[in-house]
Amino acid sequence: MDLVRTEFEVLDERFADCGGDQWMRRLHTGCRWTEGPVYFPAGRYLVFSDIPNDRLLRWDETTDRVGVFRQPSGYANGHTRDRAGRLVSCEHGNRRVTRTEHDGTVTVLADRYRGKRLNSPNDVVERSDGSIWFTDPAYGIDSDYEGYRAESEIGACHVYRVDPSTGEVEIAADDFNRPNGLAFAPDESRLYIADTRQTPSHIRVFDVASDGGLTGGEVFGTSDSGGFDGLRVDTAGRVWAAAHDGLHCFAPDGTRIGKLRVPEICSNLTFGGPRRNELFITASTSVYTLRVTVNGVH
Numbered sequence: 001m002d003l004v005r006t007e008f009e010v011l012d013e014r015f016a017d018c019g020g021d022q023w024m025r026r027l028h029t030g031c032r033w034t035e036g037p038v039y040f041p042a043g044r045y046l047v048f049s050d051i052p053n054d055r056l057l058r059w060d061e062t063t064d065r066v067g068v069f070r071q072p073s074g075y076a077n078g079h080t081r082d083r084a085g086r087l088v089s090c091e092h093g094n095r096r097v098t099r100t101e102h103d104g105t106v107t108v109l110a111d112r113y114r115g116k117r118l119n120s121p122n123d124v125v126e127r128s129d130g131s132i133w134f135t136d137p138a139y140g141i142d143s144d145y146e147g148y149r150a151e152s153e154i155g156a157c158h159v160y161r162v163d164p165s166t167g168e169v170e171i172a173a174d175d176f177n178r179p180n181g182l183a184f185a186p187d188e189s190r191l192y193i194a195d196t197r198q199t200p201s202h203i204r205v206f207d208v209a210s211d212g213g214l215t216g217g218e219v220f221g222t223s224d225s226g227g228f229d230g231l232r233v234d235t236a237g238r239v240w241a242a243a244h245d246g247l248h249c250f251a252p253d254g255t256r257i258g259k260l261r262v263p264e265i266c267s268n269l270t271f272g273g274p275r276r277n278e279l280f281i282t283a284s285t286s287v288y289t290l291r292v293t294v295n296g297v298h
């Protein structure tokens with residue numbers, strides 16, 4: 001078992017509440033590019049993507065073993081667990097967002113916008129009204145590295161929302177370069193969305209109306225270490241963002257208050273366990289975990 005000394009870097013006194021195990025565990029390594037960590041408390045397992053190897057892996061907490069969950073995976077990237085406990089996945093290769101039902105069948109939630117194929121859905125969240133929100137940059141069609149090289153049919157990289165009653169795919173935001181990770185504030189009044197390919201990379205914040213309409217969109221925080229990728233929010237409203245030197249933590253007012261250093265370039269994170277205080281981080285070739293003193297929101 002690989003252990004790495006945990007390094008919480010305090011940049012603001014408000015980060016003093018954020019801590020955890022002295023050592024971070026490397027659960028698994030040997031992947032090409034890990035992403036999309038999603039934890040299932042009922043089954044006590046973590047599913048994550050190894051995108052360029054076209055597979056999903058599963059770490060079983062009860063045996064501490066990692067095995068293949070799905071291969072080929074459609075070059076799946078980000079995932080979420082919906083309120084019914086089902087896996088919702090962004091698939092680069094199939095250029096779609098799917099849901100794996102309890103009986104194992106796969107339902108397509110979104111693959112086109114107004115008849116044109118999506119680029120390569122990257123990351124996904126569910127809102128409590130059942131709407132599914134996802135980002136659609138072009139990383140899966142830029143080359144054959146983590147998908148299939150193709151021209152964009154839509155010609156731009158948007159953020160989309162799938163209506164929970166009609167299933168219709170609507171544009172939620174259309175002024176991004178490469179939208180990536182996204183997460184709602186604990187009360188869902190705000191939505192945070194990373195734009196990886198800005199210089200510097202940044203996170204924007206939107207106000208969310210009860211009908212799902214977005215307003216605002218100002219820059220919330222910027223990266224001082226590579227592109228922001230996946231995001232998660234904790235119950236205190238802090239925003240945790242994956243970056244090149246680890247996770248960056250922002251207070252709800254947008255101040256970067258601290259970092260959790262990670263020895264590989266980070267792509268994403270999730271708060272797992274029954275109390276959502278087991279942090280799982282996908283980072284380049286590996287997955288790291290530690291128990292922390294904060295709790296994630298769903």
Ligand code: MG
Nearest residue numbers: 122180229230
């Ligand atoms: Mg991503």
